[in-house]
Amino acid sequence: xxxxxxxxxxxxxxxxxxxxxxxxxxxxxxxxxxxxxxxxxxxxxxxxxxxxxxxxxxxxxxxxxxxxxxxxxxxxxxxxxxxxxxxxxxxxxxxxxxxxxxxxxxxxxxxxxxxxxxxxxxxxxxxxxxxxxxxxxxxxxxxxxxxxxxxxxxxxxxxxxxxxxxxxxxxxxxxxxxxxxxxxxxxxxxxxxxxxxxxxxxxxxxxxxxxxxxxxxxxxxxxxxxxxxxxxxxxxxxxxxxxxxxxxxxxxxxxxxxxxxxxxxxxxxxxxxxxxxxxxxxxxxxxxxxxxxxxxxxxxxxxxxxxxxxxxxxxxxxxxxxxxxxxxxxxxxxxxxxxxxxxxxxxxxxxxxxxxxxxxxxxxxxxxxxxxxxxxxxxxxxxxxxxxxxxxxxxxxxxxxxxxxxxxxxxxxxxxxxxxxxxxxxxxxxxxxxxxxxxxxxxxxxxxxxxxxxxxxxxxxxxxxxxxxxxxxxxxxxxxxxxxxxxxxxxx
Amino acid sequence: xxxxxxxxxxxxxxxxxxxxxxxxxxxxxxxxxxxxxxxxxxxxxxxxxxxxxxxxxxxxxxxxxxxxxxxxxxxxxxxxxxxxxxxxxxxxxxxxxxxxxxxxxxxxxxxxxxxxxxxxxxxxxxxxxxxxxxxxxxxxxxxxxxxxxxxxxxxxxxxxxxxxxxxxxxxxxxxxxxxxxxxxxxxxxxxxxxxxxxxxxxxxxxxxxxxxxxxxxxxxxxxxxxxxxxxxxxxxxxxxxxxxxxxxxxxxxxxxxxxxxxxxxxxxxxxxxxxxxxxxxxxxxxxxxxxxxxxxxxxxxxxxxxxxxxxxxxxxxxxxxxxxxxxxxxxxxxxxxxxxxxxxxxxxxxxxxxxxxxxxxxxxxxxxxxxxxxxxxxxxxxxxxxxxxxxxxxxxxxxxxxxxxxxxxxxxxxxxxxxxxxxxxxxxxxxxxxxxxxxxxxxxxxxxxxxxxxxxxxxxxxxxxxxxxxxxxxxxxxxxxxxxxxxxxxxx
Numbered sequence: 001x002x003x004x005x006x007x008x009x010x011x012x013x014x015x016x017x018x019x020x021x022x023x024x025x026x027x028x029x030x031x032x033x034x035x036x037x038x039x040x041x042x043x044x045x046x047x048x049x050x051x052x053x054x055x056x057x058x059x060x061x062x063x064x065x066x067x068x069x070x071x072x073x074x075x076x077x078x079x080x081x082x083x084x085x086x087x088x089x090x091x092x093x094x095x096x097x098x099x100x101x102x103x104x105x106x107x108x109x110x111x112x113x114x115x116x117x118x119x120x121x122x123x124x125x126x127x128x129x130x131x132x133x134x135x136x137x138x139x140x141x142x143x144x145x146x147x148x149x150x151x152x153x154x155x156x157x158x159x160x161x162x163x164x165x166x167x168x169x170x171x172x173x174x175x176x177x178x179x180x181x182x183x184x185x186x187x188x189x190x191x192x193x194x195x196x197x198x199x200x201x202x203x204x205x206x207x208x209x210x211x212x213x214x215x216x217x218x219x220x221x222x223x224x225x226x227x228x229x230x231x232x233x234x235x236x237x238x239x240x241x242x243x244x245x246x247x248x249x250x251x252x253x254x255x256x257x258x259x260x261x262x263x264x265x266x267x268x269x270x271x272x273x274x275x276x277x278x279x280x281x282x283x284x285x286x287x288x289x290x291x292x293x294x295x296x297x298x299x300x301x302x303x304x305x306x307x308x309x310x311x312x313x314x315x316x317x318x319x320x321x322x323x324x325x326x327x328x329x330x331x332x333x334x335x336x337x338x339x340x341x342x343x344x345x346x347x348x349x350x351x352x353x354x355x356x357x358x359x360x361x362x363x364x365x366x367x368x369x370x371x372x373x374x375x376x377x378x379x380x381x382x383x384x385x386x387x388x389x390x391x392x393x394x395x396x397x398x399x400x401x402x403x404x405x406x407x408x409x410x411x412x413x414x415x416x417x418x419x420x421x422x423x424x425x426x427x428x429x430x431x432x433x434x435x436x437x438x439x440x441x442x443x444x445x446x447x448x449x450x451x452x453x454x455x456x457x458x459x460x461x462x463x464x465x466x467x468x469x470x471x472x473x474x475x476x477x478x479x480x481x482x483x484x485x486x487x488x489x490x491x492x
Numbered sequence: 493x494x495x496x497x498x499x500x501x502x503x504x505x506x507x508x509x510x511x512x513x514x515x516x517x518x519x520x521x522x523x524x525x526x527x528x529x530x531x532x533x534x535x536x537x538x539x540x541x542x543x544x545x546x547x548x549x550x551x552x553x554x555x556x557x558x559x560x561x562x563x564x565x566x567x568x569x570x571x572x573x574x575x576x577x578x579x580x581x582x583x584x585x586x587x588x589x590x591x592x593x594x595x596x597x598x599x600x601x602x603x604x605x606x607x608x609x610x611x612x613x614x615x616x617x618x619x620x621x622x623x624x625x626x627x628x629x630x631x632x633x634x635x636x637x638x639x640x641x642x643x644x645x646x647x648x649x650x651x652x653x654x655x656x657x658x659x660x661x662x663x664x665x666x667x668x669x670x671x672x673x674x675x676x677x678x679x680x681x682x683x684x685x686x687x688x689x690x691x692x693x694x695x696x697x698x699x700x701x702x703x704x705x706x707x708x709x710x711x712x713x714x715x716x717x718x719x720x721x722x723x724x725x726x727x728x729x730x731x732x733x734x735x736x737x738x739x740x741x742x743x744x745x746x747x748x749x750x751x752x753x754x755x756x757x758x759x760x761x762x763x764x765x766x767x768x769x770x771x772x773x774x775x776x777x778x779x780x781x782x783x784x785x786x787x788x789x790x791x792x793x794x795x796x797x798x799x800x801x802x803x804x805x806x807x808x809x810x811x812x813x814x815x816x817x818x819x820x821x822x823x824x825x826x827x828x829x830x831x832x833x834x835x836x837x838x839x840x841x842x843x844x845x846x847x848x849x850x851x852x853x854x855x856x857x858x859x860x861x862x863x864x865x866x867x868x869x870x871x872x873x874x875x876x877x878x879x880x881x882x883x884x885x886x887x888x889x890x891x892x893x894x895x896x897x898x899x900x901x902x903x904x905x906x907x908x909x910x911x912x913x914x915x916x917x918x919x920x921x922x923x924x925x926x927x928x929x930x931x932x933x934x935x936x937x938x939x940x941x942x943x944x945x946x947x948x949x950x951x952x953x954x955x956x957x958x959x960x961x962x963x964x965x966x967x968x969x970x971x972x973x974x975x976x977x978x979x980x981x982x983x984x
Binding site for chain 2: 023027068088093094095103104106107109110111114116117217218221225226228385386396399400404407408410411413414415416417418419420424426428429430431432434436437438441442443444446451457458459460461462463464465466468469483485488490
């Protein structure tokens with residue numbers, strides 16, 4: 001089946017339809033939106049094995065992973081359904097009037113979150129379901145009350161088309177305005193550019209490469225009306241090994257990290273691409289153990305040829321850098337579509353003088369940086385760019401001794417992990433998946449968890465409104481029974 | 493007294509000192525920060541009449557207004573002190589571990605707001621105290637835990653220097669790290685550019701012109717690491733008069749609006765620069781009454797010569813546009829430093845075809861747009877750019893009839909007012925002072941009220957931390973007694 005690029009005229013028609021739909025959809029109750037979001041989950045489930053097979057065919061992902069990801073996707077549809085049905089997410093705040101206040105009366109002012117308008121979503125190659133057509137960006141934007149235009153990812157167009165069909169069926173079945181969702185196709189840059197530049201677009205969600213995300217970010221800021229771009233781009237997710245703890249847990253740490261490095265053929269945004277340790281006996285033993293684990297590991301098929309080629313090119317680049325010592329690579333045979341796990345190490349002073357070594361290698365690779373002392377460890381951490389995650393492996397008493405390091409490290413990441421691995425992003429209210437640039441374009445917002453909805457809203461204050469004219473969320477009697485800040489006090 | 497431009501080297505030294513200070517200041521308790529912010533208020537009060545006289549001399553503002561603004565400034569210092577002392581503002585969220593969950597265990601994840609880093613503040617000419625050196629931007633950033641570098645406004649350098657002295661005294665008296673506040677001077681663009689471009693700057697607060705704010709926004713986005721700019725820039729604050737209500741309240745409405753147009757010589761960002769009404773008898777009577785009010789009003793001294801010149805130039809430009817009918821102007825004599833109130837009217841079709849008429853005229857001026865029918869009223873509202881505020885004058889039954897107009901209007905503004913005037917921005921939790929572009933660069937954040945603190949923070953998630961290593965806000969025992977979301981439930 002072939003999918004033609006959507007024309008500029010078709011895009012404009014879709015954007016106009018989305019704007020018309022927005023003016024009614026933004027006022028639809030949380031309960032109605034909840035039914036719609038739950039219906040998307042049901043329709044995705046109704047696609048059954050056919051969807052799973054399509055994803056497997058288009059992405060080379062194994063069945064268990066695809067089913068798991070499908071469940072994660074229906075899971076976040078239901079999570080946002082629960083969130084908007086309950087309703088407190090709008091951050092309602094009420095300050096009642098004080099007509100006799102001197103020198104001037106205080107007016108009645110109330111505030112709540114309202115949707116921004118139409119959101120354009122670019123899905124991720126590595127999450128064909130959970131971060132694509134009905135992914136976290138789309139579902140959180142729809143939950144917020146925004147229409148969504150999804151550009152199908154060229155690497156899994158058929159999957160995207162099936163998922164889009166499920167969303168359209170859910171729209172029909174729950175009586176939503178049909179214009180709130182559009183699915184467009186584009187193999188080159190033109191369609192994406194036209195979507196981001198369209199005056200009716202109010203925000204952009206993107207998951208992918210630094211080059212792609214940054215290009216959209218620049219385009220959005222050059223518009224007559226600049227708009228926010230939430231791009232999740234590039235992170236090497238450093239892991240710092242504290243020496244005493246490492247000396248007691250060499251093989252455990254090696255097997256923990258090898259598992260994380262090779263998970264999903266290294267194709268996760270939270271893949272640990274950098275390991276930082278002191279140059280000592282424990283680290284030498286750890287390197288030996290990690291090397292052995294990587295040697296035993298198997299290459300796996302990558303998502304598509306472009307990603308596989310890029311992994312080989314980036315790997316070759318790193319290999320050729322002065323001071324790079326290849327530690328080990330998987331000894332299994334592999335074909336050019338497969339990502340072959342490997343690790344290297346480098347002295348900290350070399351790493352510090354070659355910024356290209358801090359750039360992401362998307363695939364099952366990690367670079368171990370050997371520091372001669374604590375000062376150098378501090379320098380390496382201070383030199384890091386913004387990251388989605390930073391991890392420290394160390395027991396509590398030793399972490400206490402490295403408090404100032406942890407203090408600096410926290411400035412580099414959106415999520416700090418102790419004694420775990422960065423892969424495996426829990427979907428829950430406390431998750432924050434969004435770190436300082438270049439890991440994302442806006443460290444203040446998360447693309448995972450319920451707070452992802454906050455990207456697509458802005459506060460609107462209502463001053464001196466009669467009760468009947470206010471949105472339900474702000475009415476005196478609190479008809480929705482939501483949490484609200486009333487005259488400085490949080491209550492239901 | 494003369495103030496030399498701060499050199500690039502001095503700026504770099506200040507930024508480095510701010511970064512060092514940040515690494516300790518960010519971990520200081522809310523209680524300690526509260527003492528510091530309250531001390532700023534005390535030191536400002538200790539400056540007494542000398543500060544008031546200096547402001548009056550530099551800005552031409554009358555004594556009562558200056559005292560009022562000083563009290564507003566000490567008021568927001570204490571408001572943020574109360575906020576950070578109580579502590580719930582950090583949005584703490586806790587999801588505890590489920591080690592036995594299938595297929596994978598759920599880790600313990602906790603999240604709270606943490607400061608971004610050093611913030612550069614550009615003060616406003618029209619609020620020499622409340623939106624300048626110790627203004628809402630500075631105080632909310634310090635409350636968040638960010639160091640602040642203020643560039644003194646060239647139009648009130650002496651005021652700024654005195655206020656900076658008060659902040660520095662408060663730092664000493666409460667034992668804060670000295671590097672958290674720096675005060676720099678610059679008459680041209682160079683100093684501001686150097687501050688925004690400096691790699692250690694993490695956010696910018698600005699209040700001023702569209703040209704100035706947009707230039708800083710562009711500069712910040714062109715950095716290797718783009719940073720957020722919160723610029724409050726340009727708004728004409730449209731007021732829509734509904735016909736039935738107007739017909740019953742002609743003179744009341746005219747005097748209400750005349751008061752708002754001429755308040756503070758029209759030098760408020762919420763000044764009502766556009767009035768939209770249907771072309772009917774009531775509107776004709778309203779225009780007569782408003783004209784009479786404006787004729788009787790007095791010119792007043794503007795903040796500085798640049799603003800006065802700009803008001804004259806912009807007024808002359810509007811006067812010369814085809815279709816503009818001058819309705820009335822103040823009949824008092826005035827000198828070139830004084831802003832002379834005047835109003836004009838124009839037919840909606842002319843307004844719709846001349847976008848320059850929708851640009852801000854900073855001063856005591858308003859343009860009345862006459863619409864032939866409801867459709868044209870709808871077109872004019874739809875054509876509006878983003879605004880800080882939009883106002884509707886209409887009683888509840890009539891507003892109900894214009895529900896679709898109100899629905900569109902809400903998309904244009906950060907604050908919607910019924911039967912009031914946009915001037916007079918209440919400082920309270922429910923205030924939202926920040927509308928769609930070009931009124932601000934980021935409609936999602938407010939520069940007034942307690943939520944202004946949200947501009948200078950980002951969430952950080954802590955995964956699998958032992959209790960003792962967590963910030964107090966996230967410890968199991970909730971030692972600060974703050975509101976937290978714990979496993980999906982809001983509790984103290």
